[in-house]
Structure formats: C-alpha cells, structure tokens
Amino acid sequence: QSALTQPASVSGSPGQSITISCTGTSSDVGSYNLVSWYQQRPGKAPKLMIYEGSRRPSGVSNRFSGSKSGNTASLTISGLQAEDEADYYCCSYAGSSTSYVVFGGGTKLTVL
Amino acid sequence: QVQLVESGGGVVQPGRSLRLSCAASGFTFSNHGMHWVRQTPGKGLEWVAVISYDGSKKYYADSVKGRFTISRDNSKDTLYLQINSLRAEDTAVYYCARERLYSNSFDYWGQGTLVTVSS
Numbered sequence: 001q002s003a004l005t006q007p008a009s010v011s012g013s014p015g016q017s018i019t020i021s022c023t024g025t026s027s028d029v030g031s032y033n034l035v036s037w038y039q040q041r042p043g044k045a046p047k048l049m050i051y052e053g054s055r056r057p058s059g060v061s062n063r064f065s066g067s068k069s070g071n072t073a074s075l076t077i078s079g080l081q082a083e084d085e086a087d088y089y090c091c092s093y094a095g096s097s098t099s100y101v102v103f104g105g106g107t108k109l110t111v112l
Numbered sequence: 113q114v115q116l117v118e119s120g121g122g123v124v125q126p127g128r129s130l131r132l133s134c135a136a137s138g139f140t141f142s143n144h145g146m147h148w149v150r151q152t153p154g155k156g157l158e159w160v161a162v163i164s165y166d167g168s169k170k171y172y173a174d175s176v177k178g179r180f181t182i183s184r185d186n187s188k189d190t191l192y193l194q195i196n197s198l199r200a201e202d203t204a205v206y207y208c209a210r211e212r213l214y215s216n217s218f219d220y221w222g223q224g225t226l227v228t229v230s231s
Contacts, residue, residue, distance in 0.1 A: 032216075034215065034216045034217070036215070036216070036217035036218070038157070038218070040157075045207055045221035045222065045223055045224060046149075046157065046207075046218070046221055047221075048212070048217055048218060048219050051212055051215045051217035051219070052215050052217070055215075057212075057219060089156065089157050091157075091159075091217070091218075093216040096169075096171060099159075099173070099174070100159065100162060100171045100172075100173075101147070101159040101162070101216065102159065103149075103156060103157045103158060103159060104156070105156045106156040106157070
C-alpha cells in the first residue's frame with residue numbers, strides 16, 4: 001500500500017481537462033510545499049512534470065498544472081492530447097525523521 | 113546534456129549481494145543530492161534512498177534499512193547502491209535520479225537497471 005493515495009485510473013477525451021488527486025497526510029503533503037508529479041510512459045523512466053506543488057520545469061507544456069489544498073495535491077491536464085496517455089505518479093517530501101520521500105501508487109491516464 | 117547511466121543489475125540468488133552504479137555526466141555531480149528509486153515490474157515507484165551532495169547525510173526507506181547502503185564518489189561522478197541479503201521482493205528496476213536543487217524532486221532519471229532475485 002502506497003503512502004499517498006491516487007485513483008488507479010482516469011480517462012478523458014481529446015481537448016478535455018482531467019484532474020488527478022493525490023491524498024497524503026499532515027506529515028507529508030500537508031506539511032511541505034514539496035509535491036512533485038511524474039509522467040511515465042511504458043518502458044521509459046519517469047519524467048518530472050511539476051515540482052514544488054505547482055512549478056513546471058522548462059520544456060513541460062503549460063497544459064500541465066499543479067495545486068494543493070490541505071493534505072491533497074492535484075495535477076490537472078488541460079486540452080488533453082493522445083500523447084498524454086501515460087502513468088502519473090505524485091511524490092511528496094515527508095521529513096528526514098520519517099519516510100523522507102513517499103510516492104503515490106500511480107494513475108493510469110487513458111485518452112479516449 | 114545531463115546523463116545518468118545505471119549498471120550492475122542482473123539475476124542474483126536470494127541472500128547474495130549486489131552493487132549498483134550510476135555514472136553521471138553533463139552536470140556538476142558534487143552539487144546535487146542523488147536518489148535511488150525502484151519499480152517492481154508492472155507496479156509503482158518506491159523511493160529507496162538519498163545521499164546529500166557531499167555524502168554526509170544518507171536516508172533510507174524502512175523496507176531497505178540495514179540491508180542497503182548508498183554512497184557516492186564525487187571524484188568519479190558516480191553513485192552507488194550496495195544491496196545485501198537480497199530478497200525476492202527486491203526484484204525491481206532500480207533508477208538513479210538527480211535531485212533538483214532545493215526542491216526534493218527528481219529532475220533527471222537514468223534508464224534503470226533490472227535486478228532479479230531468484231534461485
């Protein structure tokens with residue numbers, strides 16, 4: 001069982017928006033503004049999409065956005081494209097005296 | 113460009129040891145914390161360990177504490193993971209990942225090396 005809870009799957013049609021939630025606790029997501037999101041395509045290494053909750057690395061489309069409310073972080077993808085189909089993982093810093101870093105179980109995004 | 117290349121994976125019997133390496137290039141290795149993250153085939157990501165930029169601080173997931181040792185050689189731009197007393201549940205692809213400065217996120221990943229624990 002993963003430390004952070006994500007829906008197993010989400011789906012949307014091209015052009016639509018979807019949101020993936022990531023629920024943690026007051027010891028991880030709720031305590032730090034250090035949630036990151038990763039995209040992983042089959043057979044590939046994960047790719048950083050969002051860091052520090054809402055910041056996008058250079059080169060990542062502005063269709064990807066992140067937010068947080070309390071113990072839940074969210075990744076929103078707007079204007080869905082076929083190439084967005086992948087697994088998405090959230091991750092949070094959890095403090096050096098505990099688990100340090102925790103991942104969510106991953107969400108499979110299907111573009112219909 | 114930033115490159116991380118893992119090596120050292122393979123098929124190993126339970127109870128044996130293995131050392132994974134991650135050769136870094138394209139950036140100042142000694143400036144960055146480095147992590148190991150693993151992924152069981154068909155499953156999710158699991159954080160394994162982190163080492164600070166200078167090697168002075170190391171933290172481990174509870175599931176590997178006492179059996180895994182992370183280390184680095186900044187003169188060789190190389191990260192290591194020593195894995196002892198291997199168990200079937202350690203079977204996974206092991207990725208090394210660079211920590212983005214000050215953000216506890218992983219901005220570059222290697223291609224991964226597969227460790228299979230089997231008799």
